[in-house]
Amino acid sequence: MRLVLLGPPGAGKGSLAELLKESFGILHVSTGDMLREEMKNETAIGVEAKSYIEKGALVPDEIVTKLIEKKLSTDANVKSGYMLDGFPRTKQQAESLDRILNDIEKPLDYVIYLEAELPLIIKRLTGRRVCKSCGSLFHMTNRPPRKEGICDSCGGMIYQRADDNEETIKNRMEVYLRSTLPMIDYYEGQGKLEKIDGNKESGDLQEILMKKFHEEEKNH
Numbered sequence: 001m002r003l004v005l006l007g008p009p010g011a012g013k014g015s016l017a018e019l020l021k022e023s024f025g026i027l028h029v030s031t032g033d034m035l036r037e038e039m040k041n042e043t044a045i046g047v048e049a050k051s052y053i054e055k056g057a058l059v060p061d062e063i064v065t066k067l068i069e070k071k072l073s074t075d076a077n078v079k080s081g082y083m084l085d086g087f088p089r090t091k092q093q094a095e096s097l098d099r100i101l102n103d104i105e106k107p108l109d110y111v112i113y114l115e116a117e118l119p120l121i122i123k124r125l126t127g128r129r130v131c132k133s134c135g136s137l138f139h140m141t142n143r144p145p146r147k148e149g150i151c152d153s154c155g156g157m158i159y160q161r162a163d164d165n166e167e168t169i170k171n172r173m174e175v176y177l178r179s180t181l182p183m184i185d186y187y188e189g190q191g192k193l194e195k196i197d198g199n200k201e202s203g204d205l206q207e208i209l210m211k212k213f214h215e216e217e218k219n220h
């Protein structure tokens, strides 16, 4: 299974990726996670990326494309499939991705497009909490951890991302509409786009998606 998860912030891409990783063991590649790791380690990339991320703006194409190219061409797990979460985010990134995947002879099977409305996105993202150690996702009302501030999976510390505040979320949404939405046409043109309604409650959404992915597995 080789796929891209596309959709606005808070549409459920990260939760879906967690679910797919658990069920099928495919490699989850999130440029957001990679950039946050660079920031944590205070690398040159991390320092540069920080100023963009904190505003809710996109990090320049060359930086993220280099990161993704390195990952896809060196991680042996790519052979068994991958899901890209948060990349590509611009048409230029999508074109670079086609070239990279062509070079490693692992083209995309399809692109899952999760749609969701702004009020729901704000509710999901302002309540979102993330484990600092393993990246597990929680939500203050929908999926609180068993013990406050502590990750159920690894016991790590749970925190709120600095860009998960209402103002930055609105910026991220504007950026998404301007830069990322045109990629819908790009992938539709390639016949690879699958639309899914991300407004559903996460339980219902998971059920629909798991049914779909099990069918896909059978057909491959």
Ligand code: AMP
Residues within 6 Å of the ligand: 009, 031, 032, 033, 035, 052, 053, 054, 056, 057, 058, 059, 060, 061, 064, 085, 086, 087, 088, 089, 093, 163, 172
């Ligand atoms: P995410 O974790 O996917 O929500 O990404 C968090 C932030 O990282 C975004 O708001 C961007 O600032 C940056 N980022 C992640 N992926 C990309 C990308 N493909 N292109 C540019 N910026 C990115």
